[in-house]
Amino acid sequence: MERRKPKAVFMAFGTRGDVYPLAAIAAAFACDQKQYDVMLITHSAHKSLSIHLADKHVQCYSVSSPPVLCADQNNDIEGKAGSSFFQQKKRVTRDHRRECYSLIERIFGDGPGLDGDLIVINFFALEGWSLAESFCIRCIVAAPYVVPYSAPATFESQFQMELPLLYKYLIDAPSGKICWKDVIHWMWPLFTENWGSWRNDFLHLSPCPFTDPVTGIPTWHDRPRSPLVMYGFSKEVVECPAYWPSKVLVCGFWFLPFEWQFTCKKCREIFVRDSSGHQYVKDDLCPSHLELQHFIKTTPIFIGLSSIGSMGFLKDPYAFICVLQTVLSITNYRFILFTAGYEPLESTVHTIAAKASYEQKNWSDDCVSLCNGQLLCFSGSVPYGWLFPKCAVVIHHGGSGTTAAALLAGTPQVICPFMLDQFYWAERMRWLGVSPEPLSRNHLLPDKNDDSSIQEAARVLSLAIHGALSSTVKARAAEIGETILLEDGVSEAIKYLKEELGLN
Incomplete structure (x- = not known):
């Protein structure tokens, strides 16, 4: 036998x-x-x-x-x-x-x-x-x-x-x-x-x-x-x-292969491997995502909460979007929001877009533009290892994978933890000097959808972003990224x- x-x-x-x-x-x-x-x-x-x-x-x-x-x-x-x-x-x-x-x-x-x-x-x-x-x-x-x-x-x-x-x-x-x-x-x-x-x-x-x-x-x-x-x-x-x-x-x-992280098959096919064996993609995405590519070239601030929505924490997607809109109204930032396939959030985004006067032009099905082009909402995914080096700040929930990708990219972080090890990573990033003090949950996802709550959340978020963009935090993030690149x-x-x- x-x-x-x-x-x-x-x-x-x-x-x-x-x-x-x-x-x-x-x-x-x-x-x-x-x-x-x-x-x-x-x-x-x-x-x-x-x-x-x-x-x-x-x-x-x-x-x-x-x-x-x-x-x-x-x-x-x-x-x-x-x-x-x-x-x-x-x-x-x-x-x-x-x-x-x-x-x-x-x-x-x-x-x-x-x-x-x-x-x-x-x-x-x-x-x-x-x-x-x-x-x-x-x-x-x-x-x-x-x-x-x-x-x-x-x-x-x-x-x-x-x-x-x-x-x-x-x-x-x-x-x-x-x-x-x-x-x-x-x-x-x-x-x-x-x-x-x-x-x-x-x-x-x-x-x-x-x-x-x-x-x-x-x-x-x-x-x-x-x-x-x-x-x-x-x-x-x-x-x-x-x-x-x-x-x-x-x-x-443990970083994932780049080809696992594209929802767009055509973008995935652009994946290449250089002679040193490191993975990367060309700066060009597929023709259906050229507007996404152009938006990313403006060095936006990334916002993504991964599975936090599906886990029941994102009770009021409209209030969340209102916080981002308020920040954009008082700053010159540009945001790229990954909706992570969370239907209530994506539905809210489409509803707001339908009422907005800003004209959508040549966007792909998984991209919606809000706030006169300052906020891009993306329902698909691209590799964080490609995206994060092109972002000014990474705002996220403190998941181990997102934290690691931001560290590797050498990009400052703003973290709003919700559960389990996310609190550890948030505090650890603050201790390392690559992020400001962690946000409380209601400073990103307000409990109440009223002007006072929205304004306070937007104020705290704006201050956190300002802190992440300081020369000290940016230098420290770049230093850590160079070290992790060798592993x-x-x-x-x-x-x-x-x-x-x-x-x-």
């Missing part, structure tokens, strides 16, 4: 910024290690990835769960709406885990595993850890940002009280074996009831990792190795504390994977 190929499964859930960097690593790994069958498991909402990955011989499998499930920000979480959301989340989680199990069984259930088999997960795919344990497969963590959550303050004392033997097992672990540092750094959620009941009832594993499913006693005779954790950011940007586990490795930012995070990640797997 012919021996099957080893399999590398990349399991990544969450928004585009959570998933696409792992997809880039999967593609690079497939190109580097052709003896592997490489697969990506993610949400069906990211199905456009399958086209790009197919070119790299990476198979895509999808689950039906949404990238984000959010309760209405205006509802009382203790009321009826909150209860309904809780039930919906419980149902989606149950179905999501069943689909994940079905896919892993389909991939690895066809015979005995190989030493080279592995599952690579991000922090929103923790079910992959238990599935790897169930199928006796090595598990590796890869994340484009620092852990977006931390253990409760009482976690260690509670753990020590309720699981004294397991606590001793982890505290006394030999070098190279899973220890308390691993748990407190990222693994602690695996010890909560949220995972324990699923592990026990569905996977027939012990509710607590590293314990015997029958006796509940730690597996002293079988200590697993400390797992490799790869981070996709630069050491020049994020400090790496000595208390992190020894198997935590920092690669550099290749994806190649480093492939190197670490190969070392972990013993591949030449």
Whole structure:
């Protein structure tokens, strides 16, 4: 019987910024290690990835769960709406885990595993850890940002009280074996009831990792190795504390291939690669986007909130546009707004454009011009690596990918964080000196659509932009960009994977 190929499964859930960097690593790994069958498991909402990955011989499998499930920000979480959301989340989680199990069984259930088999997960795919344990497969963590959550303050004392033997097992672990540092750094959620009941009832594993499913006693005779954790950011940007586990490795930012970032196929075809191997596109976009190209040549200020709208934070798109209009009325700036496919925002833009006296001329279907040509709203996408060096400032939500792209471009930033690691990146960019103080949410997305709220938001935003355009911030941003340009995070990640797997 012919021996099957080893399999590398990349399991990544969450928004585009959570998933696409792992997809880039999967593609690079497939190109580097052709003896592997490489697969990506993610949400069906990211199905456009399958086209790009197919070119790299990476198979895509999808689950039906949404990238984000959010309760209405205006509802009382203790009321009826909150209860309904809780039930919906419980149902989606149950179905999501069943689909994940079905896919892993389909991939690895066809015979005995190989030493080279592995599952690579991000922090929103923790079910992959238990599935790897169930199928006796090595598990590796890869994340484009620092852990977006931390253990409760009482976690260690509670753990020590309720699981004294397991606590001793982890505290006394030999070098190279899973220890308390691993748990407190990222693994602690695996010890909560949220995972324990699923592990026990569905996977027939012990509710607590590293314990015997029958006796509940730690597996002293079988200590697993400390797992490799790869981070996709630069050491020049994020400090790496000595208390992190020894198997935590920092690669550099995981930038996506340029061809993945065009919504316009004709623009994508202009993609070229220079002799040094760096990716870039010509200054000319396709004929349908010449006006977009001309607008960008005016060095506009970029504004993009990525998935923030779809996550329920952009309640009043009209108020948001009014803030931008007010800033433009008191400054000589020009804005390019990426609407990120958020329908309520795009509908608002078209409604305002229809009422405006400014004449649209020769714009493509995905471009709408407002404010007498000072504000361009673009519903498509072009690579940030091409766009940001042509912008004066990048205003964004603090996502890891957008932050990294602005750093690489050497362009000053203004950040308005909303959740999770976005607050970390906002504060970190301020500390590095590449952005002014982070904006509060209501200074970009006012809670009230009244003149006072709009004027105050526009005033604060204008001041933030002015601060970002200072000579000090611009010089610091350029300095950081020159440093990051020398790094290749994806190649480093492939190197670490190969070392972990013993591949030449």
